[in-house]
Amino acid sequence: MDSFFLNLLSIMLRDIKYGIKSSWIRRKEEILSKFDESLKEGLIDDRILPTLNLINGLPHYYTVSSCSGRIIILDLPEVGDKKSAIFRGRWHRCVEKNEVLNAISECTKEGWFILNPPIIHVISDDIINAEKILSIAIKCGFKRSGIKSIKRDKITVEINSTEMIETIISKNGYVLADDYYIITLVEYANKKFCRFQQKIERLNVRLYELYTIHD
Missing domain, CATH: 3.30.1960.10 (tRNA wybutosine-synthesizing-like)
Structure with missing residues (x-):
């Protein structure tokens, strides 16, 4: 039983980690897209x-x-x-x-x-x-x-x-x-x-x- 819950906790923590990472990557892509727009407008x-x-x-x-x-x-x-x-x-x-x-x-x-x-x-x-x-x-x-x-x-x-x-x-x-x-x-x-x-x-x-x- 203890082993089962430890495995479940490990899976949950892994999913949280990958969820945060995925969110971070999406935000970086959004920010860099805005960065490219600002660059084209001569704002950088x-x-x-x-x-x-x-x-x-x-x-x-x-x-x-x-x-x-x-x-x-x-x-x-x-x-x-x-x-x-x-x-x-x-x-x-x-x-x-x-x-x-x-x-x-x-x-x-x-x-x-x-x-x-x-x-x-x-x-x-x-x-x-x-x-x-x-x-x-x-x-x-x-x-x-x-x-x-x-x-x-x-x-x-x-x-x-x-x-x-x-x-x-x-x-x-x-x-x-x-x-x-x-x-x-x-x-x-x-x-x-x-x-x-x-x-x-x-x-x-x-x-x-x-x-x-x-x-």
């Missing part, structure tokens, strides 16, 4: 595309909202009110002082200079594979990475870096800093931008190694 950040393709090509992962890093000038009505904010400048590349100044000149309320590091959201099919890609990301320099959420049928890993700048630069149309400060700010932002692009390149190399193993 070109710099991060090779990384996303490598991750999505692996059997245990797929990606959702991701960005290669950016420099932005944001016009905020007040601190914290990002829903009402207006982008006066947005670049997924290094910037020049003049284009930053032009963007700042368009700010009418609080003008903020912001450097956002890369962020990649990876969905894994189980905790073991989540820990594997998390370990790779951290070794490539993405020190702020971690497991963001754990659910029965998916684990969300956030790959993130430490490079960030966020400072007010104008208020009510008045620029709060002189040219030398803005030149220095742009210089440091560009250095940090290049630094995390190198991290993305290192990550791509490690992902390619995983990709060739599974190929």
Whole structure:
């Protein structure tokens, strides 16, 4: 009798496992279909595309909202009110002082200079594979990475870096800093931008190694 119930339990657990796996595969197919549509519409950040393709090509992962890093000038009505904010400048590349100044000149309320590091959201099919890609990301320099959420049928890993700048630069149309400060700010932002692009390149190399193993 004990043997019978153990066998029955084993079958039930197997069916649950395969049911979860089947559901995960269907969801990955749906997400990648939407990804292809966004790609055709030009909505995917070109710099991060090779990384996303490598991750999505692996059997245990797929990606959702991701960005290669950016420099932005944001016009905020007040601190914290990002829903009402207006982008006066947005670049997924290094910037020049003049284009930053032009963007700042368009700010009418609080003008903020912001450097956002890369962020990649990876969905894994189980905790073991989540820990594997998390370990790779951290070794490539993405020190702020971690497991963001754990659910029965998916684990969300956030790959993130430490490079960030966020400072007010104008208020009510008045620029709060002189040219030398803005030149220095742009210089440091560009250095940090290049630094995390190198991290993305290192990550791509490690992902390619995983990709060739599974190929």
